[in-house]
Amino acid sequence: MGSKQDSLPPMDEDQTLSPIFGEANPSPPRLGIDPIVRLPITMGAAFAAGMALGAGHGSTRAAFRYRAENAHRLPTTTMGWYHYHRSKNYKSLVGGVKDGMKMGMKLGAGAFTFCLFEETVDHARHGRRDFLSTVTAGLTFSGLYSLLAHHDVYTAARTAKLGLKLSLAYGLTQDALATMKGNRPAYIDFIYRKFRPGNEDVDAA
Numbered sequence: 001m002g003s004k005q006d007s008l009p010p011m012d013e014d015q016t017l018s019p020i021f022g023e024a025n026p027s028p029p030r031l032g033i034d035p036i037v038r039l040p041i042t043m044g045a046a047f048a049a050g051m052a053l054g055a056g057h058g059s060t061r062a063a064f065r066y067r068a069e070n071a072h073r074l075p076t077t078t079m080g081w082y083h084y085h086r087s088k089n090y091k092s093l094v095g096g097v098k099d100g101m102k103m104g105m106k107l108g109a110g111a112f113t114f115c116l117f118e119e120t121v122d123h124a125r126h127g128r129r130d131f132l133s134t135v136t137a138g139l140t141f142s143g144l145y146s147l148l149a150h151h152d153v154y155t156a157a158r159t160a161k162l163g164l165k166l167s168l169a170y171g172l173t174q175d176a177l178a179t180m181k182g183n184r185p186a187y188i189d190f191i192y193r194k195f196r197p198g199n200e201d202v203d204a205a
Contacts (some may be wrong), residue, residue, distance in 0.1 A: 028183050030129055030174055035119050044111040050107030051100040058099025064093040094118025114141045129178070130185035131171025 029035060066088045077134045117137035122129050142163030146156035176183050182193065 011200040028178075030118070030122075031177065035115075037108030039112055039115050039119075042115050043108045046111035047108035049104075052106035052109065053100075054103025055096040057103075059092040059096030061099070062095025063088055065095075066091045110145075112139070113144075114138065117141055120178065128186055129174075130187060131168060131175055133169030135164065135167045138163040138170075 029038065033041070039176055070084070070115060075084045108164060114137055117140050118133055121133040121136045139160060142159045143156070146159050151159060175188060178185060
């Protein structure tokens with residue numbers, strides 16, 4: 001009879017960690033993308049999302065500010081209204097670009113830092129990539145953010161709770177994707193070995 005290992009679905013062969021740490025890693029990179037490539041992509045995507053959100057909020061706020069500042073001196077002629085709206089649109093555009101750049105750089109730097117923390121924890125755990133590394137990185141990042149933002153204890157606790165929820169969801173999602181690709185994390189492999197149907201028959205054999 002075949003061994004228990006022979007009865008399991010095949011897993012991908014070991015791959016090598018990117019030159020970030022320059023050591024062999026027992027599991028493929030997260031999301032199937034080497035960290036050297038994944039970190040810039042993540043930072044760029046976060047910057048683009050922050051740019052879009054910040055630009056929308058900033059342009060609306062700048063337009064409202066311009067209307068409030070000029071509410072007492074509204075134009076009375078057609079040419080006056082033309083210049084009024086042109087100036088308002090210009091202020092709105094400038095405000096959107098400024099706020100978009102600020103939000104984009106913040107989100108980009110935050111995403112890059114989080115992914116770097118996650119990869120560092122993976123390396124410290126000798127290449128074991130699962131949700132525990134993601135949760136550790138999320139809690140570390142939320143603590144660092146609260147420290148830099150000078151949050152009080154209650155705000156820091158809420159930030160840590162939010163970081164725990166988001167990192168747990170993100171980590172489990174990564175584990176599910178890795179499992180579907182055949183790169184099961186160690187804990188999923190353990191559960192599969194213990195509780196899969198027909199395990200008793202294999203043990204008896």
